[in-house]
Amino acid sequence: MDAKHLGDELSAVLHTEAELRGRLAELAREIEADYGDEPPLLVGVLKGAVMVMADLARELNFHAQMDWMAVSSYGAGTKSSGVVKILKDLDADIAGRDVLIVEDIIDSGLTLAWLKENLELRGAKSVKICTMLRKPDALKVEVDVAYVGFDIPVEFVVGYGLDYAENYRNLRDVAILAPHVYS
Ligand code: 5GP
Ligand code: MG
Ligand code: MG
Secondary structure (H helix, E strand, C coil): CCHHHHHHHEEEEEECHHHHHHHHHHHHHHHHHHHCCCCCEEEEEECCCHHHHHHHHHHCCCCCCEEEEEEECCCCCCCCCCCCEEEECCCCCCCCCEEEEEEEEECCCHHHHHHHHHHHHCCCCEEEEEEEEECHHHCCCCCCCCEEEEECCCCCEEECCECECCECCCCCCEEEECHHHCC
16 A cells, blocks of 8 residues: 555655665675575564565575564554563474574564574574664663664654554555554
């Protein structure tokens, strides 16, 4: 869906589809160079990372295996609870493997910090993080993020996989949701 179909529900488009794809291509070149002949297992976090994963995986010029986890952190609201629950676990055994977590957004960092540690405890050889978006001024915990698409302001954004109450995921761009929609 294009932003023009959403009228006053969006207050601003932050990054267009073309910008997102262009930045992912740059990140893909970095990832290829860093991993060389040993491609990592891409682990996407459902459902938000579906678009990033689809575009990043196709941009990578090596065999990119994908696996998925679903964790809960926000529910239908707009604030992180810090409580993380596994709703769907990985299919793959990651012991001894290089893992690259693919995420849509890092806000407080609580979800990613928890997830990274969880995967390390399973004996992964390495666990790195690639996120399309990050809100540096909202971070509550230190998270080492190897690949960042764009740093954005502390606003609630939707699109490119990101939802509000399960809507807006299919918006092509990343946009700030107008406050009147959720208040
Ligand atoms: P964190 O634990 O870093 O605070 O947030 C992790 C998850 O919260 C993200 O993966 C995402 O699902 C959701 N989230 C955080 N910020 C936003 C936002 O601005 N918009 C949307 N739609 N979801 C967000
Ligand atoms: Mg996410
Ligand atoms: Mg959500």
